[in-house]
Amino acid sequence: MTSSDRLTWNIAEWIVDQQQRPLPERMDHHVRRLLLDHLAGVVASSPGAVSGAVGEHVHRMYPGTTATAIGHGRSSALGAALINGTNGHGIETDEGYTPGSMHPTSVIFPAVFAVAQEKGISGDRVLTAAAIGMELSCRIAAAGHPATRNRHFHNTAIAGVFGAAAAVAVLLELDVTGVANTLGIAGSHASGLFEFLGQSAEIKRFHPGKAARDGITSADLAQAGLTGPTTILEGKDGYFAAYAGVEGTDWDPGILLGGLGEEWVLLGTYVKPYPCCRHLHGAIDAALHLVNTHTIDPADIASVIVGTFAIATRHAGRQLDTILQAQLSLPFTVAVALLRGGVTLTDFSEDTRSNIAVQALMNKVQVVLDDAADAAYPKSGRPADVTVVMNDGTRYQHRVEQPYGEPSNPLSDSDLEGKARALVEPVIGADGTKNLIESSWNFDSLEFLDFLDSAVRNADPR
Known part of the structure; x- marks a missing residue:
């Protein structure tokens, strides 16, 4: 040693x-x-x-x-x-x-x-x-x-x-x-x-x-x-x-x-595809896989079981008074993924957090310890296993060992630029976003920081 x-x-x-x-x-x-x-x-x-x-x-x-x-x-x-x-x-x-x-x-x-x-x-x-x-x-x-x-x-x-x-x-x-x-x-x-x-x-x-x-x-x-x-x-x-x-x-x-x-x-290092705690991403990926590969009517879901590592199980809160609480909640983000087929920044708004359908499905999500996942984290992965149980007893299950964005499952440069556009264009517009992207790839000075500052303070997205 x-x-x-x-x-x-x-x-x-x-x-x-x-x-x-x-x-x-x-x-x-x-x-x-x-x-x-x-x-x-x-x-x-x-x-x-x-x-x-x-x-x-x-x-x-x-x-x-x-x-x-x-x-x-x-x-x-x-x-x-x-x-x-x-x-x-x-x-x-x-x-x-x-x-x-x-x-x-x-x-x-x-x-x-x-x-x-x-x-x-x-x-x-x-x-x-x-x-x-x-x-x-x-x-x-x-x-x-x-x-x-x-x-x-x-x-x-x-x-x-x-x-x-x-x-x-x-x-x-x-x-x-x-x-x-x-x-x-x-x-x-x-x-x-x-x-x-x-x-x-x-x-x-x-x-x-x-x-x-x-x-x-x-x-x-x-x-x-x-x-x-x-x-x-x-x-x-x-x-x-x-x-x-x-x-x-x-x-x-x-x-x-x-x-x-x-x-x-x-x-x-990984790059996040979803704007929430990384411990939630494996479960989100698994939920999205299920809705993309099976015909699942959220109204017919009886329960959802999320198995993951011990530290992630601590993110099982259901109180959604703030955006931060939602961004740290496995039940909420898994429910959103199953209902909407994605998890974006707008999905953490007050309207979504108070949505009756989201809250109803969230309350059906159970977070449990998965021993195999706990043994793997953090040395070999961030595993999550999601099982969706329908009212008729049908079960759909998918396991993710490494969430999207990890080096073994990476975001491409183009996907990273897409993430940046989705975050930045609503604030400083397309031209400002283009400048940010180009300045990052071609970085040689810090002069562009003042441009970004001005663009944010005078935001008028085009």
Whole structure:
């Protein structure tokens, strides 16, 4: 088994070494895919109420002009990272990394973009910093998952702050000691609890923004001379001891270090086809398969049984007062899939949540633990099994091992562009969406962020 000795220092040395190397062609393309997916979510989220609340806070507490908060004008770097990170996670469209159950883009890109704008940095250096930060956050999350989630922490925030700090350290060109101190400081910022689940608590959306902001703060403080514990990851009172538990039982340094510098686990990130929690997607896929291959009259359904892994079974809420509650509900999303043959952003509206037919079918959906699925997650899949039982006793069943969008079942580039258009055109129109897509694929500077900001604030879709 890989030893955790010098774990934080080994990571710091990798960060400094990796930034000197160009991204492999496949990785470069993948980062641009993630950029497009991220920016589409940010733009689509920016007119929302949560974005408005955080924007009000930022304009009051983080005034400035050095960075762009899309939909909210110029702000300080900390303020822009806070808003853009919140919006990246604002409508549950952001990608993720299954082995770590976390969403790296909504933390890392906002931190990198804010500091890059402030420092006048552009081009490949920005993408390299983002790639390093996302890679690290995925590895840290995977090394402690599911123990961290079982201890009630939100991996996106607690692992993401290390990735954001590392990415900003790259932009600031800190040496190995500076990076190690940056990570040590970031550990004191790692936070985010799962108590939002099942409630109307929109703080979930804020977690990536907070982690992005705190990652910037960590690197900036290290550059200024503040020191942090350089055993923050492996120490007896460090991150993994506090958030996961016992080395070798609850967390594995081998997952964090294995292939580091040679293999990019970030290539294993998925892209979401549906705007809701990823734990729900396998069941949605299975339900859609059934309605597309059988003649099923929803009015004749007696019951629906969804078998899945333990963490997903926690998403069985039926209270639908808010969009967030619906986006975290297996019974609701499976009912929508069976009734409407798809799950889109508009399906989370108040009209749909209160629809009599949707609610009636939702109440027939039972979520149960599937032992085989639980054994598979998170190492080999996110399985879900859906059985639809009709009033006459007929049963239709389908099992999904990996939901659509995973690397083994990926969205094509064209499908990704289609997702972006569906999210963004209602906000900034077809021309603005075209600019976003082209700027993501051809990324070489951050000038287009001000265009997106202006387009959102002066939205008049054509």
